[in-house]
Amino acid sequence: MTENSLANPKDEKLPLNKWRIFLCLSILIAIFGAGVAIRVIGSLPIPQPMNVDGQGLILDRRDIPIAQLTPEKNYIPITLEQISPVAVDALMVAADPNFLAGNYEFDALARAFWNDLRGSNKLNHLTLSQQYLRLVSGNDDLSGWRKAREAASILRIQRTLSKEEILERYINVIPFGRESFGVEAGAQAWFGVSASNLDVDQAVFLASLFLVARDRENVELAEIHVDRILFDMLAQGHITEAEFSQVQTSSLSDLIITERIANPLILSDPSFGLASAVNFAKSSILEELGERKSLTSNLLIKTTIDLDIQKIVASTVKRLREEQTGDLDVGLVILDDQGQLRSMFTTSDIHSGLIEKELPRIEVLGALDQFVTGMPKEFYWYDEYLSLVQGTEAISIFANDGQLRSKKILMEWDDGEKVTFAPRSDWLSAPSSTLVRDHQKLFELNSSGLKRPGSDSQLPQISGILSSDSNAKKEWAIGFNERYSMGVLTVSRNSGKEVNLGSCCATAVFNRIFAELNRD
Structure with missing residues (x-):
């Protein structure tokens, strides 16, 4: 044993004492942390089930309620x-x-x-x-x-x-x-x-x-x-x-039953024919936010629907149906030059006509191909039939000088914490689409039934396509003026009535509504 070790006998124990102190402090910190964790766990609220009191509202473009979401x-x-x-x-x-x-x-x-x-x-x-x-x-x-x-x-x-x-x-x-x-x-x-x-x-x-x-x-x-x-x-x-x-x-x-019993939508006024429009708005918000948040939050969903235009459409169709000798079901879509849905109208029996395939794709695109080069390839990917919405989208290329925006119905939504703006409609085609012929003659392809004001300079020119399916007693017209693109589908429920393009119901709806819109 050296003289230094005899002089400092505690030096060898210093490292050991430091480790003991460190270990004690670690145990104390662990106990304190466990206590804090237990306190935090004990104070956490137990997650509650869904909120059935959530009442979402679907609004038109001027913030007027058109439907309510109730879960x-x-x-x-x-x-x-x-x-x-x-x-x-x-x-x-x-x-x-x-x-x-x-x-x-x-x-x-x-x-x-x-x-x-x-x-x-x-x-x-x-x-x-x-x-x-x-x-x-x-x-x-x-x-x-x-x-x-x-x-x-x-x-x-x-x-x-x-x-x-x-x-x-x-x-x-x-x-x-x-x-x-x-x-x-x-x-x-x-x-x-x-x-x-x-x-x-x-x-x-x-x-x-x-x-x-x-x-x-x-x-x-x-x-x-x-x-x-x-x-x-x-x-x-x-x-x-x-x-x-x-x-x-x-x-x-x-x-399974074919249709679900529960529908969380309540229309503000069923007489305006808004069922398809609000269902489209609902499906769009479900895609953005998911089912749970969409149905259980106090959402304010602002759409592109114009209730004033919807009322014009509803009253015009009502008068026309009263004039018909048989039952007439009507579906109608109006798009503006930004691809926004201003009106989506359906009578009670034709809801699927706007969503499912009704218009023959070859007939529609075959007619349009004669007047435009570089039609958007998206339309050629569709099935054998187009929906009325897709047909209206297709013809809106003429109203937009060869350009085409994808349809949209959402403008913004407010979940109580923040307002989210819907993305702008994308262009469906590159700027290479070119109108190669006088599209004012477009309506002459199938019939001269669509109204063409011509001499009246106060009314915008109207052009379009008109056709029918006599077996299904179905008629459709899609066309445009400088402000809107519109598609109309009519189905006669009168089994004794012959479809006659000379007195086409779709044409009558088309012309009357355009005339009403032109007064606006």
Whole structure:
């Protein structure tokens, strides 16, 4: 032993004492951090189900209400006891078959978070508690501190609610498609029955429809999930072999009702024929924001619809229908030079005429090709038939000097926190489109029925295409002036009436409405 070591016997213990101090401080910090975490977890609010009090408004371009979005029929909360037991079993097998078994599986939660950190933002790898939290929050893709907050919220849920309470809340908010949330709304939307009356076939198919809606898949893929759900239910003793065989021979198309019962739209005035317009606005906002936020927020949705023009159209069509000896259904679209929908009118029986294919593509584009070179290639990608909206878009190229904007109906929307402006309509064609002939003669291709003022310089010139389908007693006219492009479709419901282009109903609607618009 050296003289220095004898003089300083504590020097060798100094590093050890430092480590002891560091270890004690670390333990104290960890205890303090755990206390803070517990306090934070205890103070976090338990996520609540959907807000059924949300009332969205759809407005015209001058902020006049034209329809209301109400989610009451799209979200109908019920208790577990009110749900068919086989439906609960099917949904559990589809979502998280181990949820009710044993204690909370923190290893499953850890695996889910690990998959989440690896970049998978789908709900199919998450625990049921995680799925519930993301469904009610509307956040599918979380990062950074939000994942930590989600973990704290899940622990809070599991400490506060029983598994049965979590399951009940979950089943009441999961999506089923057709703008329905929760098993009761889903059962009514797809099968027209209450969740308490779901049989084995309906329960299994409803569970598969849930997986399709949750994972944002095409509804046609629902039957692919049926086999897995069936085999798992049989293996777990939820159904018998006879029930298994029964479902295997069933078809989803034979079970579902053709149209959903719930429609969240209430028109301000049904007499204005706005059903197709507000449905188009609704589908556009659903595409922008998703179903949940669109249906459960106090949205103010401003559209391009001009209620004054819509009233002119409605009153003109009403007078014309009163003059006809038979029933006449009318669909009409008006676009301005910016591609904005100013009017979309339908009588009660012709809603699909504006959306589905009605106009022969070859006939429409064949006529237009004679007057323009470089027609936008998008129109040649359509099916054999064009909708009235697409036909009106096509002819608007003449009103815009060879240019074409894609149609739009949204102007802006306000969710209470900020106002979002809809993107400007894109050009569908490059500036190379050229009008090569006098388009004022366009209407002469099929008939001279469209009005051409000519000598009256106060009225803008009108040009267009006119045609009919005598077998379907259907007539259509698409045309334009310097202000608007318009498409009209009429269908006669009088079986004894012959279609005569000389007294074409579509022409009459076309000319009268243009005359009214020209007075504006």
